[in-house]
Amino acid sequence: MKHFRHELWFNTPSRRAFVNSTPQVEEALRDSGVREGLCLVNAMHITASVFINDDEGGLHEDYEEWLEKLAPHEPIKRYRHNRTGEDNGDAHLKRQVMGREVVVAVTEGRLDFGPWEQIFYGEFDGRRRKCVLVKIIGE
Amino acid sequence: MKHFRHELWFNTPSRRAFVNSTPQVEEALRDSGVREGLCLVNAMHITASVFINDDEGGLHEDYEEWLEKLAPHEPIKRYRHNRTGEDNGDAHLKRQVMGREVVVAVTEGRLDFGPWEQIFYGEFDGRRRKCVLVKIIGE
Amino acid sequence: MKHFRHELWFNTPSRRAFVNSTPQVEEALRDSGVREGLCLVNAMHITASVFINDDEGGLHEDYEEWLEKLAPHEPIKRYRHNRTGEDNGDAHLKRQVMGREVVVAVTEGRLDFGPWEQIFYGEFDGRRRKCVLVKIIGE
Numbered sequence: 001m002k003h004f005r006h007e008l009w010f011n012t013p014s015r016r017a018f019v020n021s022t023p024q025v026e027e028a029l030r031d032s033g034v035r036e037g038l039c040l041v042n043a044m045h046i047t048a049s050v051f052i053n054d055d056e057g058g059l060h061e062d063y064e065e066w067l068e069k070l071a072p073h074e075p076i077k078r079y080r081h082n083r084t085g086e087d088n089g090d091a092h093l094k095r096q097v098m099g100r101e102v103v104v105a106v107t108e109g110r111l112d113f114g115p116w117e118q119i120f121y122g123e124f125d126g127r128r129r130k131c132v133l134v135k136i137i138g139e
Numbered sequence: 140m141k142h143f144r145h146e147l148w149f150n151t152p153s154r155r156a157f158v159n160s161t162p163q164v165e166e167a168l169r170d171s172g173v174r175e176g177l178c179l180v181n182a183m184h185i186t187a188s189v190f191i192n193d194d195e196g197g198l199h200e201d202y203e204e205w206l207e208k209l210a211p212h213e214p215i216k217r218y219r220h221n222r223t224g225e226d227n228g229d230a231h232l233k234r235q236v237m238g239r240e241v242v243v244a245v246t247e248g249r250l251d252f253g254p255w256e257q258i259f260y261g262e263f264d265g266r267r268r269k270c271v272l273v274k275i276i277g278e
Numbered sequence: 279m280k281h282f283r284h285e286l287w288f289n290t291p292s293r294r295a296f297v298n299s300t301p302q303v304e305e306a307l308r309d310s311g312v313r314e315g316l317c318l319v320n321a322m323h324i325t326a327s328v329f330i331n332d333d334e335g336g337l338h339e340d341y342e343e344w345l346e347k348l349a350p351h352e353p354i355k356r357y358r359h360n361r362t363g364e365d366n367g368d369a370h371l372k373r374q375v376m377g378r379e380v381v382v383a384v385t386e387g388r389l390d391f392g393p394w395e396q397i398f399y400g401e402f403d404g405r406r407r408k409c410v411l412v413k414i415i416g417e
Contacts, residue, residue, distance in 0.1 A: 044392025058219030080336030114183025197358030253322025
């Protein structure tokens, strides 16, 4: 069994952002030499998500608006978590809706994707360096 | 390490539907010959979900009503994504709540399930052919 | 390829609870002898979740309040599922928001975690014994 580990780093200039990370994951897969197996991609920080959906700007604005309605950023004091001095209580909730991780099949050396599947990093408390882990196992 | 890939195809007659796909995944597992490992089942389309829950009709109606409240289908122009000519903006949101994929343990040649776990295909923009991927690795 | 299976059991005294289960998963990983691979942790019951987030009491109260707003427990008859004699319709919805499972990378014999990642059991219909499955594959 082969195994491969790679870190992707992000530092988004805004509090919230969606970043298409598919090319970096594909590059990690090539470096791994794995032809058949599973590829885990997960946020290592708990106010960020990794998810798969469409690379369409309007949709990302819809997600932003929808998540803000489900778990508003303000008022800051709305969240007990923010009593610790943080202002990211909402980000911990948004991340649960969008998910921590994706597991992607690897087939014949490629991410085994449907026609529009793309891997996104979802940032809900940005403006600092955060890490995504890529772990690939297989043969 | 063994690996096995299988596609399940769906074409639901209604826009939204939940389809119990456990028998097809079990059949794929038998065909794979894997006795110990992991089984990934994921929607390959981004307006559909794969999730695990109860095979109970009332619950599925509850899901339908709840998701429609969280992300209403109409008005169509509510979603920026629909400016592309689509009418499925809501489906991209519903799919995030219900999830893209499940990973199931394989133990002694069987899906290692609790008493009521069943695998569902969740369709949120149906009336066309869509694919679910089953990828099994192990030994 | 090595494989390892372990069950964690919970019986929370309240209907809803979040229990940090990281030490038990780490112990299972040590027992497995796996140094590189993937670790699946999933609720085997469909009114419970396994998720990764922060071990901070205020945040857990925020989750509790937020989930109760998204899918209120009462009135019981609000949910068609409860016509079966159950009163846990809400728990099936809450579990979808928080998720069934996590997949964690195993690197050099350890859960490959970011600085604040902790594995939680999320109970939404407690006061009875329920099981979480840990399945580890790798080498």
